[in-house]
Amino acid sequence: MAVTMADITKLRKMTGAGMMDCKNALTEADGDFDKAMEVIRKKGQLVAAKRSDREASEGCVIAKVADGFAAIIALKCETDFVAKNEDFIKLTNDILDAAVAAKCKTIEEVQALPLGDGTVQDAVVARSGITGEKMELDGYKTLEGENIYVYNHQKKNMLCTMVALSKANDEAGHEIAMQIAASAPLALTSEDLDPELVARERQVAEEKAREEGKPENMVPRIAEGRIQKYYKEVCLLQQGYCQNEKISVAEFLKGFDKELTATGFQRFTLRAE
Numbered sequence: 567m568a569v570t571m572a573d574i575t576k577l578r579k580m581t582g583a584g585m586m587d588c589k590n591a592l593t594e595a596d597g598d599f600d601k602a603m604e605v606i607r608k609k610g611q612l613v614a615a616k617r618s619d620r621e622a623s624e625g626c627v628i629a630k631v632a633d634g635f636a637a638i639i640a641l642k643c644e645t646d647f648v649a650k651n652e653d654f655i656k657l658t659n660d661i662l663d664a665a666v667a668a669k670c671k672t673i674e675e676v677q678a679l680p681l682g683d684g685t686v687q688d689a690v691v692a693r694s695g696i697t698g699e700k701m702e703l704d705g706y707k708t709l710e711g712e713n714i715y716v717y718n719h720q721k722k723n724m725l726c727t728m729v730a731l732s733k734a735n736d737e738a739g740h741e742i743a744m745q746i747a748a749s750a751p752l753a754l755t756s757e758d759l760d761p762e763l764v765a766r767e768r769q770v771a772e773e774k775a776r777e778e779g780k781p782e783n784m785v786p787r788i789a790e791g792r793i794q795k796y797y798k799e800v801c802l803l804q805q806g807y808c809q810n811e812k813i814s815v816a817e818f819l820k821g822f823d824k825e826l827t828a829t830g831f832q833r834f835t836l837r838a839e
Contacts, residue, residue: 569593577602587696603683607692622700624649625836626658629716629726635669636714637662638726638834639676640705641690648697655723657693661686661703673706707832715739719747725835731819732827738819744808745815746833751802754828759801767796802828 569592577588577599587606595601625642626649641658643649664686665676677687684692686703694701711730717740719725727746731739753759771789780788798804803816810818819826 569597573597573599577606606695607684607688622702622704623836625704626655626723627705627718627726627834627836628655628658628662628723629718629728630662630666631709631714631716631728632666634710634712634714635666636709636711636716636728636730636832637666637670638705638707638716638728638832639665639673639703640834640836641701642704642836643697643701644699648699649723651697654693654697657689658723661689665706670706671708673703676706677703705834707834709830709832711829713739715743717743717747719744724837725833727833728831729828730830732825732829733823735822735826738822738826741807741809742802742815742819742828742831745805746802746831748808749802749805750833751805751831752800753802754830755801755803756797759797764793768793771796802831 569589573592574585574588577592578585588602591602591605592599594605622642622644624644624646625640627638627640629638630636639658639662641654641661643654648654660681661676661679664679664681668675668679670676670679677685677690679686681689690701690703707728709728709730713731713734714728715731715736716728717726719727725747727743729739729742729746731742752763756764768789771792772785774792775785775788776782798806798814803814803819805815807813807815807818813821816827819828
């Protein structure tokens, strides 16, 4: 049967596929919409399989908070051109909306969520078929609490952060979310750092002191001084506040309220640092 422009437009709205892909699918399916959708779905699976070894280093990173639950997710692709496509960004937002609504804790839970006529993973595979690029979900991070603030750096969908505060404070939340974006902390405080990481840093500090010819009895004290400096570099509350390095982030927060502090944070970026 002849495929009409109205049919092509209808299938495009249903699947998000390109006009020619919709026309070809309808032609192959002899005008049957269910079969045409299956044709498009299989094309996505084929593309995903063929490009499984490709690197997906571009993408869309977004964050959202609702009802005390926040999440960051990245839908990755191969090129910046696809990453900036409105349909690609919409799919990322749709996936995140579903994940936050369901309060998913893992990326596997997100992939299994219902979305459209299938699951989230089905939707990602289908979009891969439309664009011809490898796509994958990555960087799923969550945070729970009453006072969570999210930040999308420069609104470019490349780097997102979120921070939980002990009390509601929009200004402080925004500032600390930006701090996290800029300084990439590893933990809230030194007590939250991996002990093995601290031990390695201490060993490096001691070896460096010996290489510098410091007396052996001075090595532990010198190493401890360097470890304290390391804490100020990688622990959020001990970092210097970006807008005024003379005070720590903890001191900045107490400037609003003596009981105000950060209780958790997450950060994800597509760019290597």
